[in-house]
Amino acid sequence: MGKTILFDVDGVLLSEHRYFDASALTVWELIHSENYLGLQSDRFHTDVTESEVGDLRAEVFQEDEVLYLIKSKGINANWDMVYLTFSFQLIRLLAQLNEVKPKYVEKVFQDMTLDRQALQEIGGELYKAGIEPDYKTFVPVMKDVEAMRGELLTHLNQIAYEMTGIETMAFTRNSALWELGRETFQEWYVGEDLTEKSIGRPPYQQGKGGFVHIETPLATMEELDNLFTKLKDDGYTLGIGTGRPALETVEPLENLGILSYFDRNRMATASDVLEAEKKYGDKAPLAKPNPFTYMFAWLGRSSIEEALDYSFTEEEKDSVIIVGDSLADGLAAQSLGCHFVAVLTGLSGQKARKEFEQNDQHTIIDNIKDLHKVL
Template sequence: MKLQRSKIDTLIFDMDGVITSEYIYWKAAALTVYELLYSHRYFGHQDLDKLWCRKNVSLIYDTVFCGGRTVTAVKHLGVNTNWDLAYLVFCVSTYLEPELTSFDLHHFEAVCMFIENIKIGPPALYTAAEGLAASASVVEIGYFKRTTGGLWKCLIECFQRWFHGDVEIKGLKLEEEPVLPLKEIEKTLRTLNQEGYILGVGTGRPKEEILFPLQMWGLDQYFDTKYCASYDEVSAAEKSLTPEQPLAKPHPFVFQKAAFGHLLSDEEIYYGKIPFQWPKKCLVIGDAPSDLLAARAGGFPFAAVLTGIEGKNARPYFEENQAELILNSMLELINNDN
């Protein structure tokens, strides 16, 4: 498949691993796991030195996520958000060693190996993770439940503090970088606009957190806000629709909302009122299995880019799952010959 204006008129971008680097999010997730496990405010026994943590964030990331190996394993399961990354690693860690005291690489290698051998994906994965943590801890029923339990609220609190910063520490968001040279990304988006494509966003990030880098880099001008959906829209739909399963990727809702939310209500999208032919005109661009699975579930053609955590090693997965386009990067959306 070649990108052709006669067949495709809208491009919906996942952001992390496509335009924005996800590395600082992984760092925030690692710090979140570290704080939940070791701070006396949560499940640990230490008086956490936040300045030391912030200074040694790379060490914490390399230890908690085994140099990125755990992140890769979690993404292979179809997990999309970095809140869920932290949630899954915390639950498995607690199951394997409920009274963790030392900051030990061997423990987190065991966590990684456990996750690498999991054979189920979301949403059943989250139910299983809740069960693992609950079996190893004496807490009230439902405490470890994703999205509604006490752990989830603490996890979000920790993550957002590390990402945004507070009176003690600078937020990691100040270190945000594009995944590719900014001038080349800008040129590609500008060219796609000039060629008549509508550009949108379908991301698991909260809206504020994706607007911050796009505005900082001057890229927001190329996206049509009517075609942008984030965690905020997904969360609002979950509250109003009360679906049996989460609407986060690999559910197609965020891409459907981005593409058709200006035309259809959340109820119409969720209950399948999207005309069959509409998704065929909209190309989803992503870097992860959860992006492909969500696009497939929504009937969208999918362009895989090899700028995620696995790089070119992700190509066999996208070939096996028949992505319509496989690109080295989003820069190849212009003048591509695939």
């Protein structure tokens, strides 16, 4: 049986910091742009400098403490991070509005579809009531929540109830609000020139240059070339299992000159996850730590149905290695029963070692360039 290595991209091959920058800017836009809530709208603009991006990320994600917390709970997809962070802020804002307009907030939670038009209307009510955002509130509340992984997204409904006393099912993984966050994130990440190619419509907000063109590899190109050449010579088939959409996976790897090392039939992305969730909504969420991404890649993208139902034989388990930087990747590998190599170039850096070890993931390397040594 052939041997296969499936790589995550962010935090393994490419730096994930640009993705977190785009996530922070997305939450910031949803709160401050007049296209959405429009609170303190004079703060919003698209021609952000590198310094401003750093400051905004530090504010929105509280010096990345928000990101550390979300990732520790097994959520690794940036779209889910955006949804969780923004939805929490929206609930907190509506909880304050509930003190003066309880009937309106009940209508929001029980009767309204939280789309762009609804956010603009809600923003108007918040503005009239003088209610402003506060990014410091996320960690103190969410750190004590026991829900993990995909359950954390629907737990937002419970948080809404605890803050307002109003029962709601407004917050789900496949909601209009989740989709709005995804599309807004894509505008920031790919830029206005590629937005329509990415999400099928022109950008709502002009002036975004995009981060996809300025990706940073986590090893030198010579080190990556040497690694992939050795692995191919040793008989490994190389594939990808990433939370990035297809466009943001193929473009940077091709620009860096390393796309050709990977079997294109064994590259699964967030685009495949979205397609699968649309087809099988009852199975959602299928993003990592759900093992669907890696199984779909290993099966050569043959069939969504097969990837949802397939189980490795003992021989197959021993032939597959997943390389990732996050707890979500490790949990996916554990679900499949295959080997896992943890790389310490993700958000948490060396701090992640303890988390991996606590989850019985002991094959750990400092950088992807060291992979061949542990194989």
